[in-house]
Amino acid sequence: MTTPALLPDGEPRAGGLRHGRPKYLEVRDLTVAFDGFVAVDRVTLDVIQGDLRFLIGPNGAGKTTIIDAITGLVPAAGSVNHTGTEILGRKVHKIARLGVGRTFQTASVFENLSVLQNLDIAAGPGRKAAELLRRRTRVDPAVQEALEIIGLEKAADKQAGTLAHGQKQWLEIGMLLVQNAEVLLLDEPIAGMSQDERDETGLLLRRIAASRITLVIEHDMNFVREFATSVTVLAAGKVLSEGSVAQVQADKKVQDVYLGTAGLEGH
Amino acid sequence: MELLIGQMFAGLSLGSVLLLAALGLSLTFGQMGVINMAHGELMMAGAYTAFVVQRSISDAGVSLLVSIPVGFLVGGLLGLVLEGLLLRRMYHRPLDTLLVTFGVALILQQAARDIFGAPSVDVRAPAWLQGNMELLGAPIPLTRLFILLLSLVCLAGLVLILRATPLGRRIRAVVLNRDLAETSGISSRRTDQLTFFIGSGLAGVAGVAVTLIGSTGPYLGTNYIVDAFLVVVAGGLGQIKGAVIAAFALGVLQSVFEFSTTASIGKVLILVLVVVFLQLRPQGIFSLKTRSLA
Amino acid sequence: MSTFLQSRWAAPAGLAAGALLLLVSAPAALSVFNLALLGKFICFAIVAVGIGLAWGRGGMLTMGQGVFFGLGAYIMAMHLKLADASLFGGSGVPDFMSLYGSGEVPGWWEPFRSPVVTLAAVVLAPALVALLLGLAVFKRRVKGAYFAILSQALAAAFAVFLMGQQATTGGSNGLSGFRSFFGFDLKDPANKLMLYSVAAVVLLLALAATRQLMHSRFGELLVAVRDQEERVRFLGYDPATIKTLTYVIAAVMAGIAGALFVPIVGIISPADVGVIPSIAFLIGVAIGGRATLLGPVLGALGVAVAQTSLASTFPSFWVYFQGLLFVLVIGFMPGGLASLPQLVSRLKRRRIERGGKGSATAPATHAPEPAHPAPATAANVPEEASR
Numbered sequence: 001m002t003t004p005a006l007l008p009d010g011e012p013r014a015g016g017l018r019h020g021r022p023k024y025l026e027v028r029d030l031t032v033a034f035d036g037f038v039a040v041d042r043v044t045l046d047v048i049q050g051d052l053r054f055l056i057g058p059n060g061a062g063k064t065t066i067i068d069a070i071t072g073l074v075p076a077a078g079s080v081n082h083t084g085t086e087i088l089g090r091k092v093h094k095i096a097r098l099g100v101g102r103t104f105q106t107a108s109v110f111e112n113l114s115v116l117q118n119l120d121i122a123a124g125p126g127r128k129a130a131e132l133l134r135r136r137t138r139v140d141p142a143v144q145e146a147l148e149i150i151g152l153e154k155a156a157d158k159q160a161g162t163l164a165h166g167q168k169q170w171l172e173i174g175m176l177l178v179q180n181a182e183v184l185l186l187d188e189p190i191a192g193m194s195q196d197e198r199d200e201t202g203l204l205l206r207r208i209a210a211s212r213i214t215l216v217i218e219h220d221m222n223f224v225r226e227f228a229t230s231v232t233v234l235a236a237g238k239v240l241s242e243g244s245v246a247q248v249q250a251d252k253k254v255q256d257v258y259l260g261t262a263g264l265e266g267h
Numbered sequence: 268m269e270l271l272i273g274q275m276f277a278g279l280s281l282g283s284v285l286l287l288a289a290l291g292l293s294l295t296f297g298q299m300g301v302i303n304m305a306h307g308e309l310m311m312a313g314a315y316t317a318f319v320v321q322r323s324i325s326d327a328g329v330s331l332l333v334s335i336p337v338g339f340l341v342g343g344l345l346g347l348v349l350e351g352l353l354l355r356r357m358y359h360r361p362l363d364t365l366l367v368t369f370g371v372a373l374i375l376q377q378a379a380r381d382i383f384g385a386p387s388v389d390v391r392a393p394a395w396l397q398g399n400m401e402l403l404g405a406p407i408p409l410t411r412l413f414i415l416l417l418s419l420v421c422l423a424g425l426v427l428i429l430r431a432t433p434l435g436r437r438i439r440a441v442v443l444n445r446d447l448a449e450t451s452g453i454s455s456r457r458t459d460q461l462t463f464f465i466g467s468g469l470a471g472v473a474g475v476a477v478t479l480i481g482s483t484g485p486y487l488g489t490n491y492i493v494d495a496f497l498v499v500v501a502g503g504l505g506q507i508k509g510a511v512i513a514a515f516a517l518g519v520l521q522s523v524f525e526f527s528t529t530a531s532i533g534k535v536l537i538l539v540l541v542v543v544f545l546q547l548r549p550q551g552i553f554s555l556k557t558r559s560l561a
Numbered sequence: 562m563s564t565f566l567q568s569r570w571a572a573p574a575g576l577a578a579g580a581l582l583l584l585v586s587a588p589a590a591l592s593v594f595n596l597a598l599l600g601k602f603i604c605f606a607i608v609a610v611g612i613g614l615a616w617g618r619g620g621m622l623t624m625g626q627g628v629f630f631g632l633g634a635y636i637m638a639m640h641l642k643l644a645d646a647s648l649f650g651g652s653g654v655p656d657f658m659s660l661y662g663s664g665e666v667p668g669w670w671e672p673f674r675s676p677v678v679t680l681a682a683v684v685l686a687p688a689l690v691a692l693l694l695g696l697a698v699f700k701r702r703v704k705g706a707y708f709a710i711l712s713q714a715l716a717a718a719f720a721v722f723l724m725g726q727q728a729t730t731g732g733s734n735g736l737s738g739f740r741s742f743f744g745f746d747l748k749d750p751a752n753k754l755m756l757y758s759v760a761a762v763v764l765l766l767a768l769a770a771t772r773q774l775m776h777s778r779f780g781e782l783l784v785a786v787r788d789q790e791e792r793v794r795f796l797g798y799d800p801a802t803i804k805t806l807t808y809v810i811a812a813v814m815a816g817i818a819g820a821l822f823v824p825i826v827g828i829i830s831p832a833d834v835g836v837i838p839s840i841a842f843l844i845g846v847a848i849g850g851r852a853t854l855l856g857p858v859l860g861a862l863g864v865a866v867a868q869t870s871l872a873s874t875f876p877s878f879w880v881y882f883q884g885l886l887f888v889l890v891i892g893f894m895p896g897g898l899a900s901l902p903q904l905v906s907r908l909k910r911r912r913i914e915r916g917g918k919g920s921a922t923a924p925a926t927h928a929p930e931p932a933h934p935a936p937a938t939a940a941n942v943p944e945e946a947s948r
Contacts, residue, residue: 071795096797108792110785117781124778125797132779179796302706353892361706362622363891366847369840370887377880493717493836496710531725534718542697542711549701 006145006177007207022049025070025183025213029078030088032062032069039065040076041237049182052209054224055217057234063217064105066234067185071095071102082183082213097125101181105188107168111161115152115171118160119143122175142178149204150174166197173204184208186216190223202227272405274526275519280411282518283418286511287476288491289498290421291469293510295346296499298442298462301354302365306495307488308375309345309467313338313474314483315383317390328393331475335417338475339468345375346467350460358459372488379485387484396479410479417476421469426507428465438462494537501541503551513551517541576769583761593750600757600825602865603764607818609846609861610767611811616843617851618775619807620787622705625712626842628719629687629812631834633819635723636686638736638829639670640679645740647674656738661728670729676743687816688809690715695805702801713836720835735830742824753825760821764858767814772854774810783807844883847890850899860897 027045031038040062047053055063069076072092080088087095110118116139123140124132139147139156147153150170155163160171169189176184189205190198198220205216206227218224224231224245231248233240241251248254288310295301317334324330349371357364392410399406429435437458440448449455477487498517502509517537524533545551583603588596608626615621642655643666654666672678694715698708724733731737745752774780786793786800793800823829832838842861849860864886872879894900 091799092791092794093797093799096795102795104792108789110788110792112784112788113781118785120778121782121785121793122796124782127778132782133774133777135773135776136778136781175796296706300706302709353888357892360895362620362709363895365622365624365706365709366840366843366891367888370884370891373880373884373887377877377884381877489836493710493714497714500707500710529725531722534721538711538714538718541714542694545703545707545711546697546701549703 006142007149007211023083023182023213024048024081025083025215026081027066027070027078028081030066030069030080031077032065032074034074039237040069042078043234043237043239045232045239045242047183047213047215049213050210051214052206052227052229053215054228054231055215055234056219056221056224056231057240060236061234062237063234064187065237067102067187067215067217070183070185071100093125096179096181099180099182100185101176101179101183102185103169103172103176103187103189105191107165107172109160109163109168109171109175111159113160114157115147115160115163116143116156118171119146119174119178123178123180125179140178142180146174146177149177151200166193166201169193169201170204173201173208177208181212183213184215186214188217188219190218190220198223269403269405272403274522276402276405276407276411278519278522279515280408280415280518281522282515283411283415284473284477284480284491285494285498285518286514287414287418287421287469287473288495289502289510289514290418290425290507291342291466291473292495292499293502293507294425294466294469295463296496297503297506297510298438299459300358300361301350301463302361302368302496303346303349303354303466304365304369304492305349305372305375305488306368306467306470307490307492308372308379309342309470309488310474310477310491311375311379311483311485311488312345313342313471314390314478314487315379315388315474316341316471317475317478318383318388318483321390326393327391328395331393331396331479334475335472338471340471342471342474343464343468346463346470347460349467350463354463355456355459372492376485376488383485385485387482389482390478392479414476414479417472421472422507422511425465425469429507434458434461497537497541501544501551503548506551509551572769572772576765579765579768580761583765584758587761588754588757593753596757597753597825598869600760601822602862603757603760604818604822604825605842605845605865606858606861607760607764607767607821608815608842609849609857610764610771611814612842612846613849613851613853613857614771614774614783615807615811616846617853617857618780618783618787619804620705621804621808622709622843623712623808623811624709624836624843625714625716625719625839626811626815627716627834627836627839628712629691629815630819630822630838630842631719631723631829631831632686632690633683633816634823634829634833635730635736635819636673636679636682637820637823638739639673640676641739641742641823642736643670643674644676644743645738648741648744657731657734657736658728661732663728667729683816683820684813687812691809691812692805695808696801699801699804699808713839716834716836716839720831723831723834731830733831735828735833736823737828737830739824739827747824747827756821756825760825763817763821767817768854768858775854779803841883844886844890846897847895848886848897850897852896853899856897856899 025045025047027043030040030043030045032040043062043066045066055066057063065074068074070080070087072087072090072095076088078088079086082098082100085098087098087100090098110121113121117136120136120140120143123143147156150173152167152171152174155167160168163171169191173186173189186205190201193201202223205214208214209229228245230243231245232242233248233251233254235257240257241248241254243251288306291309292303292306295303295306316338317331320334320337321327321330324333349368353367353371354364357367396409396413399408400412401407429438437448437453438461440451440453441455441458445455448458473491474487477491494517498510498513501517502511502513520540521533521537524536528536587599591599608630612623612626615623643653646655647653654664658664658666673682694712698711703711723730723735726732740747742752742756745755747753782793782798782803786803790800793803819829822833845861845864846857847860848864849858850856868879868883871882890897894904896903
């Protein structure tokens with residue numbers, strides 16, 4: 001790797017990769033049950049490289065549980081295939097090494113470490129022992145680039161615990177970038193952000209998604225309308241509808257189940 | 268046959284002592300997350316209570332029956348003081364409660380030494396508990412039978428409190444979701460205090476009970492504390508039924524190991540067994556299922 | 562000052578200062594007896610360095626370090642016993658075995674006749690036990706409290722086991738009466754000085770190694786695992802490996818300390834390795850500052866000195882004092898003495914804020930800016946969010 005390029009130029013388009021075969025995430029009949037309660041019920045989902053897919057649905061629809069299942073946090077039945085590799089049933093850290101990264105609803109960064117250290121750790125699971133036992137002498141170019149992308153160059157040496165909420169969310173996204181994840185699973189990345197921050201984040205997501213497989217859980221419909229290339233609607237653990245924002249909004253089923261209760265216009 | 272029954276009973280008896288020691292822990296460690304290393308010293312306080320009560324009531328039978336509730340009160344009140352002065356500010360640091368209560372244990376041990384002297388003292392068992400009962404030809408010591416019954420009574424009482432009283436409902440609510448319980452008007456402060464009082468009181472009762480089968484010294488608690496914690500770990504946090512199964516299982520196994528090897532190797536084998544068991548069930552026999560990451 | 566502490570000369574300079582203090586000043590100033598005493602304390606300090614790494618940095622409450630200390634100590638003691646028996650007795654059978662046992666050396670003692678096997682075992686036996694327990698506990702994601710309890714149960718079982726084997730481990734008397742150490746006469750003051758120096762050098766090496774670990778990427782990762790184990794997993798690391806490795810390092814330090822303890826002190830018994838001594842190792846670490854490099858060492862030395870001077874004259878008072886130390890330090894000053902500057906500056910700030918309401922000029926005059934700005938101040942830095 002000579003010059004790391006964490007971001008491509010251009011916009012994400014569904015299935016829109018310029019050259020080579022696109023990478024994909026293929027979820028088949030994913031089912032998660034807690035003690036007899038079926039939280040995720042035979043969910044089938046395809047996300048392709050370049051797509052910026054949003055996962056929406058009322059509370060308790062099983063959105064976060066899907067991400068938990070894909071990343072190995074909860075046991076699940078069915079199949080999750082990442083560009084030819086079955087990842088379901090593997091351990092959490094093995095799945096992460098296969099290029100699946102995620103963020104959490106409540107931003108979870110290492111509060112006692114600096115921003116730089118946070119990113120450096122995210123960049124390092126492949127490091128050799130000798131490298132781990134040495135002191136960090138220079139900033140990894142990928143880390144430097146991520147710092148610039150998430151706009152935290154000036155805060156690099158600050159303790160992550162002292163960052164503002166929105167900055168912590170960006171730091172998490174930055175960690176995903178240096179982690180070199182091909183599959184990004186983002187759980188409410190703009191929760192608690194100001195309008196300006198939301199716009200920034202949306203543009204950032206759009207740039208990131210152009211070369212990756214991106215699945216975002218979000219409640220804010222304005223945000224979804226502005227940045228989603230496609231949307232999957234989930235209700236009571238099942239996929240209700242899928243398509244572009246316009247298609248989904250026009251779907252009668254969605255209007256009945258979702259609009260009737262939670263209100264798609266929301267917020 | 269007699270040998271087998273004798274062995275089985277020895278195991279059950281050991282299990283009942285473990286259960287008595289572990290019931291209170293299961294409440295304070297399991298339900299509240301406090302690792303109370305001074306639990307053994309609360310037992311020791313209960314044992315010395317029996318000794319003191321017997322000095323004023325010479326009839327061994329009456330003094331035993333009086334000692335049980337008094338021991339509960341002594342243990343419970345000591346526990347309340349401990350909770351109020353120290354532990355209430357440490358609920359978010361469970362590992363540190365272990366070390367703080369270890370310090371308390373040291374202080375209580377030394378206090379017992381200074382008050383009652385270093386040599387052990389003996390509490391007389393009442394006449395009606397002396398001697399043996401025959402079960403299919405095997406001699407069963409009546410004192411041990413009494414402890415077995417007492418542990419079952421304590422267990423039943425605790426289960427009743429948890430299942431059928433408002434306090435029990437509050438305890439379970441606070442365990443499942445402290446914040447939610449508080450917003451729905453449950454005072455978690457009061458609940459914590461009561462839980463700790465009952466758990467510590469049970470240690471006091473356990474202390475009274477063990478005076479029947481051994482002498483009482485300042486370091487009585489240290490004999491029980493590690494095993495009692497193993498019972499709670501193997502049984503699963505916050506699971507009374509898990510603790511019951513684990514206590515009797517460990518009791519029987521330990522007496523079998525001690526019979527077939529030696530006491531010291533038996534201890535090592537029990538530990539190995541618990542570690543191996545945790546490989547199969549890292550959460551213990553039963554586990555609470557919640558959606559949270561923690 | 563802080564820039565010097567972070568400069569690349571800080572470590573060598575600190576090491577040199579420590580070496581000067583321990584290897585030149587102390588032997589010159591102390592009697593042979595007191596030097597041996599300091600040697601014993603240094604053994605405890607080596608254990609403390611490991612605990613500081615595993616507990617302070619790694620968040621693993623190691624309640625059974627006495628086991629590893631004991632393994633190292635007993636292995637060394639067995640070797641010394643066997644060597645003495647062939648050197649002085651001629652029979653090759655340690656004295657106590659003829660007293661309590663069959664008069665024959667049990668098979669599992671035999672390997673420790675060899676000095677090489679002994680030295681290897683001092684390192685490998687604690688490492689192996691820690692590896693097994695660590696993998697068993699951390700791979701299965703058993704709760705932190707369970708680890709503490711299991712490691713404590715290990716200490717209890719180990720002590721009971723030793724006490725039960727009167728004929729082969731000396732039972733509760735332990736092993737004592739060593740006369741030589743790899744051929745050197747243990748009564749000779751010159752050899753005592755040599756043993757002390759070895760312990761001091763080992764302590765300095767342990768400190769240097771731990772400092773390197775703390776400042777390496779591994780050290781950063783360890784803190785990350787301590788604070789957010791699950792998060793680390795999602796970045797592609799297996800926290801179990803990191804924790805187990807750290808636990809093994811701490812165990813090896815304890816084992817080496819135990820092996821040095823035996824010739825310096827002259828006795829090892831179950832009373833030195835059980836539950837109580839295992840937990841007692843922790844208090845010095847907590848007092849000094851569990852997450853710092855030097856805190857555990859200074860704390861362990863301080864507690865050992867206090868214990869020696871107080872315990873013999875006021876035994877009862879010492880126990881109360883020790884109990885109170887646990888309660889006060891862990892309960893009210895979890896960062897140990899190392900956090901004192903921060904605590905003081907926070908108190909000062911609080912006073913300033915309170916004073917500030919009364920008179921506007923007061924704060925600038927009577928409370929100078931704290932030398933080390935506490936990290937909490939950084940929380941007020943304005944957001945640079947909307948770029």
